[in-house]
Every structure is written in structure tokens, then in C-alpha cells.
Amino acid sequence: MLLNSVILVLREVLEAAMVVSLFMAFTTVSQQARSFLLKAILLGLIAGGAYAYFLPEISNWLEGVGQEITNTIIHIGIYVFLMGFLWLISRDIVLPNRLVKGMMMAAIILAISRESAEIMLYISGFRSDHFLLQSVVSGSLIGLSIGVSCGIFLYHLMIALKPAAAAKFICVLVVIVGSSMMSQATQFLIQADWLASTEPVWDSSHIISEHSLPGQLLYALMAYEATPTWSQIIIYLTSLLLMLIVILSGRFSRAISHV
Amino acid sequence: MKSIRLYLLLILVATLVLVMFVSLLKGYQSSIETAQQLFDERLINTAELIASAHIGQNTVDSTQSPTSDYLFFQIWDANGQLLTRSKTAPHIALSQFEQGFYDVNFKGFRWHNYVHPDPQFERWIIVGERSDVRSSMAEDIVLATILPAFFGIVVAAIVIWWLIGTGLKPLKTLSAQLSSKQADDLRPIELAPLPIEMSQLVKIINQLFWRLDQSFQREQRFAADAAHELRTPISALQIHLHNLRQTYGDNTEDWQLMQAAVDRMGHLVNQILMLYRTAPEQIAAKAEAIDLYKLASEVIARDYQQFEKRQQYIELIGESAQVYGHLFALETLLQNLLNNANKYAPSKGHIVIHVHPTEKGVRLTVEDDGPGIPPDQYERIFDRFYRYQNENSDLQLPGCGLGLAIVQHIIEMHHAEIKLTKSAFETGLKVIIDFPAVMNK
Numbered sequence: 271m272l273l274n275s276v277i278l279v280l281r282e283v284l285e286a287a288m289v290v291s292l293f294m295a296f297t298t299v300s301q302q303a304r305s306f307l308l309k310a311i312l313l314g315l316i317a318g319g320a321y322a323y324f325l326p327e328i329s330n331w332l333e334g335v336g337q338e339i340t341n342t343i344i345h346i347g348i349y350v351f352l353m354g355f356l357w358l359i360s361r362d363i364v365l366p367n368r369l370v371k372g373m374m375m376a377a378i379i380l381a382i383s384r385e386s387a388e389i390m391l392y393i394s395g396f397r398s399d400h401f402l403l404q405s406v407v408s409g410s411l412i413g414l415s416i417g418v419s420c421g422i423f424l425y426h427l428m429i430a431l432k433p434a435a436a437a438k439f440i441c442v443l444v445v446i447v448g449s450s451m452m453s454q455a456t457q458f459l460i461q462a463d464w465l466a467s468t469e470p471v472w473d474s475s476h477i478i479s480e481h482s483l484p485g486q487l488l489y490a491l492m493a494y495e496a497t498p499t500w501s502q503i504i505i506y507l508t509s510l511l512l513m514l515i516v517i518l519s520g521r522f523s524r525a526i527s528h529v
Numbered sequence: 530m531k532s533i534r535l536y537l538l539l540i541l542v543a544t545l546v547l548v549m550f551v552s553l554l555k556g557y558q559s560s561i562e563t564a565q566q567l568f569d570e571r572l573i574n575t576a577e578l579i580a581s582a583h584i585g586q587n588t589v590d591s592t593q594s595p596t597s598d599y600l601f602f603q604i605w606d607a608n609g610q611l612l613t614r615s616k617t618a619p620h621i622a623l624s625q626f627e628q629g630f631y632d633v634n635f636k637g638f639r640w641h642n643y644v645h646p647d648p649q650f651e652r653w654i655i656v657g658e659r660s661d662v663r664s665s666m667a668e669d670i671v672l673a674t675i676l677p678a679f680f681g682i683v684v685a686a687i688v689i690w691w692l693i694g695t696g697l698k699p700l701k702t703l704s705a706q707l708s709s710k711q712a713d714d715l716r717p718i719e720l721a722p723l724p725i726e727m728s729q730l731v732k733i734i735n736q737l738f739w740r741l742d743q744s745f746q747r748e749q750r751f752a753a754d755a756a757h758e759l760r761t762p763i764s765a766l767q768i769h770l771h772n773l774r775q776t777y778g779d780n781t782e783d784w785q786l787m788q789a790a791v792d793r794m795g796h797l798v799n800q801i802l803m804l805y806r807t808a809p810e811q812i813a814a815k816a817e818a819i820d821l822y823k824l825a826s827e828v829i830a831r832d833y834q835q836f837e838k839r840q841q842y843i844e845l846i847g848e849s850a851q852v853y854g855h856l857f858a859l860e861t862l863l864q865n866l867l868n869n870a871n872k873y874a875p876s877k878g879h880i881v882i883h884v885h886p887t888e889k890g891v892r893l894t895v896e897d898d899g900p901g902i903p904p905d906q907y908e909r910i911f912d913r914f915y916r917y918q919n920e921n922s923d924l925q926l927p928g929c930g931l932g933l934a935i936v937q938h939i940i941e942m943h944h945a946e947i948k949l950t951k952s953a954f955e956t957g958l959k960v961i962i963d964f965p966a967v968m969n970k
Binding site: 411 | 536539540542543544546547550551553554557558664665668669671672675676679682
């Protein structure tokens, strides 16, 4: 039970830690105040609490697939805000621009609300089972600590780079994380039967298992699946390509304006 | 990085958490496997014990015997007939009759069974226990070793915080020593005991202090020498020129131009020396409370002759107002402002000086009824060697374009603010200077 709790919580915390550390590093590299990020984290936790509280009701929506569809919307929302962030910074609209701040805050609030709601629901599920509660809480704490530590390392890795290199690294990570959000949204749509479930294209579980620590890290980074379907692969690559187009079009329009 | 202490704490605790918890999880996995092996051995022992106790050979009804809810046993004969069972066990065989471990579902739980052959009585003994209870018991044992790690990390974080603070103490001491230094104190820093990592830094700072000290001394020597070496020949030149004009008459334009050039040279030398003597470190080091009103009246009285010469009307209005600053620098500031007003106000013109305390400190204003300066020139006239020439005036005034540069320099040193505007007269310039109540040392 402990190991299951570690893996589940770690997976959720890593995803949120990735988004938060990306933006924290961006504000540090831009030499801007980051109090608005702390506000976004707090708001995300509050929203997560509310989401967890109303989840039984939400789950009943849309003939019982309300939770899956809400999660899909949240993931698409994160992708859209990350895309908006990339669109702005690739056109030299940077902090302290309010729109950039808004995009960053919205992405953090959505990421933290979903992940924290998952964790709260998971732990509250064992509230009455005192037999397992201790293992679940201990595993959750371990998962949380490892996830936050990975976020701290990622943040310090990014700010240790030269500003120009850090900005590029952040952009690359935003593209990867954003695309992984769309891949997860696809998984939820498959779970809700809104997308047809097809045969897996490959099985790489013997190389990296989804349940191993590297598997969890890869899941948080790029929604790693050992057995992905065609729909997941196509949506992941399309999302990736769209974000790259946004960055490249920004560069192109800057180059035109400089001529 | 806002704080080295916070950075080190975060990175060290994060490293500790990662290393400790990942190894704990590895340890947890192998401990759980060991615990499962122990439980398996216990099942084998239980089966052997039942076999040796000859249960089932007698007519004892074992279903009445007290057994726990998560354990069961069954004894079957070679023909597949149930000889006896525990209260929790069903009437059907829960595993095939072949020695080994099996996992089966029964009564809504997963059970881990062991099938033991008893060749002596030709029967099969099946013992089993609930898998979830086994796992919980195994986890309870392993968790007992993991839980102290949480407290350990909290304690380690506190200890690390304290240790980093102790390690950074020499840096704090150095910072305190540097910030408590007076502006003119360029003595080397002495820290004992000095850590190896900081010795190079302190050495470089001390070398910098030494070079600064040498440079200030050179500058002071230069100012003193230049004052003496340049002023004396210029004064001699002015006397000789005066004598020559007396001897040969001064009606020619050449004499007047030469006189103006020598006067300008004398003025330029004086202004450059003032610029050097109003160095920031000197102002900060020798700052004192000064009555600006009294100082203004003294400067006016001393230079009154130049206003009288042009029949200008000069008026000082206000009251006693204390500013915190350097006497020589403030004197120079007033002198330069009054010189400018004297130069640009017309003959029989008006110059008004106001000094009065305000809510934020002291305000000094100097205004004249000269031609004034267009607002777009306000910024530029503070540039060194820049002189504004009125297009409508062919008046050639002596000066070198350093006066207002020096004024701004002194104002910055006193953390004051300067503003230029039109004077209350029909034409002319008004200079407003706001001094803070207490200069930030």
C-alpha cells in the first residue's frame, strides 16, 4: 500500500511541481517578483479542495463520465495557457506584462487544483480504514517529498544555466509538458468512451515500467505510457507541433519586424 | 539566489529527501519480500504442526476450536474427503492437492494458501491466511523503520539550517564590518579566524582599500598642489596684465580679450578644484547640521560686491532651516547659484533667495529676472562644460560650463532634489532645491 501511495502521489506532485518550477525559474531568469506564483499555488490548492469536495456530484454529470470530462477540460486548459504563454514570450511580451502573469497563474491554478484534488480524494478514501491509513499517509508524504525535491532540483538546474540557455530550456520543457497534458486529456477521453480505445501500438513496459520511479518521472514530464494507442500518439505529436509552430512563428514575426 | 542559507537548506534537504526516501523505498521492497518469506515459513510450520498433532485422525470437531478470522486449515484424505477444517474454512478444497503455495479468492478476500502432503496418514493439509492481513502485518513491521525517517528529516533540516548559519558567520561578520565602516575609513579589514574560502576575498577587498586610499591621497595631493601651483601663476598673470594695462593704456580690444581669457582661466581652475574637493566620501565623512539660511546670508555678504557692481537688488527671504551636509560643498552650491544669477540677471536686476523648512526637509530657491532658459534645455545645462547661449542675446558672459554640473553633483551627494522652472518675474529662471530633513549617512 505504501508503494502504491508513493507512486500515485509522486505522479500527481511531479506534474504540478514541473509546471511550478518552470514558471518559478522563468520569473527568476526574468528578474521579476514571484509572489503572484505563490498566490496561484494557494488558489490552486483551494480550487483543488473545492474540486475534491464536489467530485461525487461532478462524477454523475454526463451519464457518469463527469470526472473524466472535467479532467480533460482541465488538461486542455493547461495546454491552452501554456500555449498562450509561449505565444507571448516568443513575441517578446515578457514579465511583468499582466497577460503573461495571467497565463502563468491560470496554468498553475489548473495544474495544482487537479493534482491536489486527486491526492485529497485518494487519502480521504482510506479515512475510515485505520488499518491502511498509516501506510497511505506515509506513502503520500514520501511521494510528496520526492516530488517537491525533484521540483527544487529542476528549478535550480534551470536557474544555474545562462539566462539565454535557461529561457530556451524553459520553452522546450513547456512544449513537452504542454503536449503531455494533451496526451493525458486523450487518456481521459478514452476512459470516458468519448474516444475509441484501440490496440496499443507498442509495449515498452519491459524497458521502462510505468510503475517504476523513472516511469513516473517520464509520465510527469511527457505522459509516458508503456502501451500507447494511435490516438494518444497522434494528439501528442500534433500538440507538440502546434506549440513549435507558435514559437517559430513568433521568431519569424520578430525577424520580419527587425528588417 | 536571494539567500545562500535558504538555497543551501533547500538543496541539501531535497538531496537528503531524495537519497533517503529512494533508498528507503528500495529497503521497503526487500523488507516486504523478507517478511512475506517469513510468513510463508510460518504457514509451512503451521501445516507441519497440524500434521504432527494428528488432528483429523480423532473424532475431535475442529470447527469448534477457536481460530482467528484470517487463518484457516483443511485436512483432506487421499480420496478427496474432507476430514476436518477450521471454523473459517469452507467445505470445498481451496487449492489443488499438490504441494506448494497458491493464491485464491474466498469470502470476498484474497487468501495465500499452502498445501502440505502428509505421507504418513496419506492426507493433504491446506493452511492459508488472508493476503491483505499478511501485507498489513508486513507493512506494520517495515513502517516502524520508515516513520523515524520523517522526524529525522525535520531534525536534519533544523540542524542543517543552524549549521549553514554557523558556516556563513564569517561572511556575516565581514558584511557587518564593511557596512559599519565610515566613508573615509580605508583601513584593512581584520577577521580572525579567517576561513580559507574567504581569505582571497578579504585579501582582494583589503588590496582595493589600499588602492583607494592611495588614489584618494594622490587626489588630495593633486588638489592641494594644483590649488597652489595653478592659482599663484594665474594671480601673477592678472597682476602683470593689470600693470601692463596701466602702462600702455587699456583701450584696445586685445587687452580686454586677454583680460577676459585670464579671468576665465582663473574661474575654470577654481571650479575644477571645487569639483574635486566635493568628493562623495568627503561629504559623507564630514557631514554636519548646517543652518542654510545663515550660510546663504554669509555667502551673499561675502560676494555682495559683485552684485553691487552691477547694481542688482538681492533679497534673502525665509527663516533658520537646518540641513545635514558638508559645509564647504553647500557653500560652493550657493556660490555657484548666486554667481549664475549675478551673471544672467541684468544690471539693476532682481535676485531673490528663499530658505524655509518644509514637511520633508528644507527648500532653497534662487530666482532672477534674467533671460531664463527654455524648458527643453533644463536637462542639458547640468552637463559638464555645456553652456546655454541665448539666441536673442549677443551677450558674451565669462564661464566654463561647470557651475551647474558642480551644483548637481553636490545635490546628489546630499540626496537632495533639484528642479528648474520659470521665475516669478516676467522673465528669468527659478532653481528649486529640496533637501531631506536628515541626510542618509
